[in-house]
Amino acid sequence: MNNLIKPRALKKGDLVGIIAPSSPAAEESHVEFTVSWLDKLGLKVKLGKNVFCQRGDHAGTEQERLEDLHNIWIDPQVTAVFSLRGGNSSVGLLPHIDFEMLKRHPKIFMGFSDITGLLIAIHQQTDMVVFHGPTAGLFFESAYTFHYFKKAVFKREPLGLIVDPIPVNIWQPQYPPTRVVISEGFGKGPLTGGSLTLIRQLMGTPYEIQTEGKILFIEEVGEDPHCVDRMLTQLLLAGKLQKAAGILVGECVDCRPGSSHRRRFNINQSLETVLRDRLGKLGIPVVFGLRFGHGSEKFTLPLGVMATLECSHKDVRFRIDEGATL
Amino acid sequence: MSARGKVLKPPMLKKGDRVGLVCPASRPYERSILVKAIACVEEMGFVPEVGKSVLNINGYLAGTDQERLQDLHQFFADPKIAGIFCVTGGYGSLRLLDGLDYDLIARNPKIFVGADEITTLMLGIFSKTNLVSCYGPNLDQISSAEALKSFQQAMTSPCKDWQLSASSVDWTTRSSWLTNGAGKVTGTVIGANLNALISLMGTPYMPDLTDAILCLDDIEERNDSLDRWFTNLAVSGILKKVKGLAFGHFSGCGPRGSRSVLSWEDLFYERLTELKKVACFGLPFGDSPNVLPLPLGISGVLSVEQGTLSFTESLFDI
Numbered sequence: 001m002n003n004l005i006k007p008r009a010l011k012k013g014d015l016v017g018i019i020a021p022s023s024p025a026a027e028e029s030h031v032e033f034t035v036s037w038l039d040k041l042g043l044k045v046k047l048g049k050n051v052f053c054q055r056g057d058h059a060g061t062e063q064e065r066l067e068d069l070h071n072i073w074i075d076p077q078v079t080a081v082f083s084l085r086g087g088n089s090s091v092g093l094l095p096h097i098d099f100e101m102l103k104r105h106p107k108i109f110m111g112f113s114d115i116t117g118l119l120i121a122i123h124q125q126t127d128m129v130v131f132h133g134p135t136a137g138l139f140f141e142s143a144y145t146f147h148y149f150k151k152a153v154f155k156r157e158p159l160g161l162i163v164d165p166i167p168v169n170i171w172q173p174q175y176p177p178t179r180v181v182i183s184e185g186f187g188k189g190p191l192t193g194g195s196l197t198l199i200r201q202l203m204g205t206p207y208e209i210q211t212e213g214k215i216l217f218i219e220e221v222g223e224d225p226h227c228v229d230r231m232l233t234q235l236l237l238a239g240k241l242q243k244a245a246g247i248l249v250g251e252c253v254d255c256r257p258g259s260s261h262r263r264r265f266n267i268n269q270s271l272e273t274v275l276r277d278r279l280g281k282l283g284i285p286v287v288f289g290l291r292f293g294h295g296s297e298k299f300t301l302p303l304g305v306m307a308t309l310e311c312s313h314k315d316v317r318f319r320i321d322e323g324a325t326l
Numbered sequence: 327m328s329a330r331g332k333v334l335k336p337p338m339l340k341k342g343d344r345v346g347l348v349c350p351a352s353r354p355y356e357r358s359i360l361v362k363a364i365a366c367v368e369e370m371g372f373v374p375e376v377g378k379s380v381l382n383i384n385g386y387l388a389g390t391d392q393e394r395l396q397d398l399h400q401f402f403a404d405p406k407i408a409g410i411f412c413v414t415g416g417y418g419s420l421r422l423l424d425g426l427d428y429d430l431i432a433r434n435p436k437i438f439v440g441a442d443e444i445t446t447l448m449l450g451i452f453s454k455t456n457l458v459s460c461y462g463p464n465l466d467q468i469s470s471a472e473a474l475k476s477f478q479q480a481m482t483s484p485c486k487d488w489q490l491s492a493s494s495v496d497w498t499t500r501s502s503w504l505t506n507g508a509g510k511v512t513g514t515v516i517g518a519n520l521n522a523l524i525s526l527m528g529t530p531y532m533p534d535l536t537d538a539i540l541c542l543d544d545i546e547e548r549n550d551s552l553d554r555w556f557t558n559l560a561v562s563g564i565l566k567k568v569k570g571l572a573f574g575h576f577s578g579c580g581p582r583g584s585r586s587v588l589s590w591e592d593l594f595y596e597r598l599t600e601l602k603k604v605a606c607f608g609l610p611f612g613d614s615p616n617v618l619p620l621p622l623g624i625s626g627v628l629s630v631e632q633g634t635l636s637f638t639e640s641l642f643d644i
Contacts (some may be wrong), residue, residue, distance in 0.1 A: 051639070056587050056593070091554070091561055202556070202561075205562045208528055230417060236424075238529045
């Protein structure tokens, strides 16, 4: 933790870079919303040259996406690098990334979903604090997301105690509740995590997630419960979950039986059953439902900083104790 | 694969042998599948013995992990059982890897046949005991008289001259299967469902794939998921280490509602070209009517021009 490199907090007038290391923007003009919101925050924008490249669901070739990442990152004027969106294909870049260069130029780097592949790799290779938070096309999707996004990139203070969003309609609460206790306990450690699919995709590579003594956060979207079982079981077989200090499971949008476009089973069980079965007996605190992931309400989680999870059936407290920027 | 040492081979089957039927992952989709599986085994001249838990229901699993393990252990331990066949795949054999009694299996080598997600058991057993096995078919994948005959032959003959051939369309004598590179490569043949293989990444059950001929198939997956997993193999360095790759059937694989317009074949092909890896597509293993059994763990030769995968040793201890 002593080696942790923290990027400088943003201030008005700063230049932020936008790249598309995974999938392209569905429509080019979508970027206009992002640029106008950044403008409202007093930030100037530099777009990567290949942001609009399209090749299947990849935003250009590996070479094109890599070039943007390196060119934007090395620019001394750029103080933060935001990913336009997630999707697929960021992990293919990892063997070619110049991590030494990234380390020499600490910057705020943010994204989620497929960007998890970059977050974990960059954090582990450079000791830099990186941010699991909305992509550049999503930070303005809700007041809740916007609140934590601004706090994470503009303030030096720790994000502190994480509170839930105000329900839009109290008569029709959204499943899951925000704090489903899977296992009680107290845990303290640096944060790491992201999309479960991406954590799985890094297994067996030089960028495999390090979880020992850490508060691990995971989230998923559009996967059937048995697929989540497969991923959690793989992590258990690899010893990745048993030694964590605590586990946060995010909202997990569209993870009910039959929601994925992949194989379907005629008999199934719920995600909650899978979580209780796989994560309920590890002897560490585990909570399910906190609002981060693919829902429109998501708080930002900086990888590398200290956090505390207190989990009892009476109360769940999750606190980010350490500042993420200088 | 030199570091692994000598492989352990099971005895060959003969007519009248008793065979254990198991469901180490999911339950058969419907009861009649089990009836057909029993008939199929009898038709081949073996005597089926059905595991106690195959019709148990525990969510998507055929019984609890303990129940499914018990069926496997009982059949491996029983001297009257000569081989073990899987009825169906699905998901769940991955959950059994930490609970399997590998010493018991090593003391009682038997021919074990499974496909799909059962890949994880076959590779786990191979990693821990050096016991070779047969990658597929699951009994519910046998849907033609030819497939049944091939399976019976593979189980009851030394199968040194066993061969899988990519097939050209009827009107041509030229090779019309997709290939990358040229020539022949020799190596240990490892057959796997891609998703199941990926579930072993980073675990102690992943076999060493150095110099292997890696044979991959999958069922009903999206292009972007297949791309993701093949990238996982590339970034881990495994694709660099293997001698060559053979691709079987990828039935039901495609966009499946995702936005990816590039097919898995295009995406795989790009990586194979970049790595200059010898590869052959369209071999008859995986989920299809003309499925052939694929010995797992023995030495084979992949010939790109001929579109064949043949074997230089027997799967059995003969």
